[in-house]
Amino acid sequence: MRAFPTALLLVLGSCIAQAQHPICSPPAPRTSQPLQNSDFANVRADLLGGNRPQALTEVEAILNAHPGNAEASFMIGTLLLDYGKPDEALDCFRNSQAAWPGSTDVHAGLLEGYSETGDRKDRDIERAILRGYHADGHHPSAAKTNGIVIERFHAGDKTIDAIEYFDPQGPDHIFYRFNEYDDKGALLGSYAFAADDPDQAAYHQQHPDVVGSTLHRFALVSFFNGGSATLGAIDGAPTYDDFRTRIVSVLQSENSTASVAAAPAKHK
Secondary structure, eight states: OOSSOGGGOOOOTHHHHTOSSOTTSOSSOOOOOOOOGGGGHHHHHHHHTTOHHHHHHHHHHHHHHSTTOHHHHHHHHHHHHHHTOHHHHHHHHHHHHHHOTTOHHHHHHHHHHHHHHTOHHHHHHHHHHHHHHHHSSSOHHHHTOSEEEEEEEEETTEEEEEEEEEEEETTTTEEEEEEEEOTTSOEEEEEEEEOOHHHHHHHHHHOGGGTTSSOEEEEEEEEETTEEEEEEEEEEOOOHHHHHHHHHHHHHHHOTTOOEEOOOOOOO
C-alpha cells in the first residue's frame, strides 16, 4: 500500500546519515505559500529515474521550507524505512498522520515502522486498522490489495519481506509469505505458510478433537529455482511471531554464517 514501488526505494547511503538533525524535526515554521501537487513533480521524477539522492535533497528542502508538510514527511519516512531507520521514519509518519488520519499508506508505514522497532502492541493495532480498511468499503486503495507488508528484516546479505494476506491465497491457502531478496534487490524466492484442504483433512484425522475448531495445520513451503519443497508444519493457532520465528530458524540453519537482524520486542 505504499505510494512508491519498493524497487524504487533502495538504500540511500550517506545522504541521510549526514543529516545534522532528525529529518522530520525541522526548524521553526516560517511563512510559505501552500504546496501544489506539481511541487513534488521533480521528486517523483527523480525517484522513477533512480536518482534517489537528488530526490531526497529536494524533498528535504520542501520539508525545511514547509515544516510538517504531510506529503514531504511521508516521502522521507518511506525512504528512511528503506535505509533501516524506523525510529526516525515513525516521526515522519506521525507528522503525516496528523493531516491524513485515514491514509492507508501512512498506516502501512506506521505498521512497518512499529514492526521494525519491536513495538508489537502498536504493530498489531496498525494491522487491525489496515484489515478494517480492506473490508469496510470506504478505502478503495486498501480494498484492491491482497495483503500488507508487516516488516523487512535481514539475514546476512539477504533481505526478507514479511507479507500477511487478508484472506488465504490460491488453492494452497497461503496465509503468510516471506520473500527473499539478494543484496541488489533481486527476488530469489520465498517461503510460505499454507493451510490447504488435504493438510487440514490429515490434521483432523490425526487429531479428531480439533474438528470444528479454529485450529489448523500450516505447511511451510519453500519456492526457489522454479521448484517447491515442504520443510515442515506448524499445528494449532500460531501467531505472526510464531511464523516469523520459524522462518528465522530456517534462514539460520540454511546459512549458519548469516546473522538474522531481529528487532527486540517492546511489549507495552
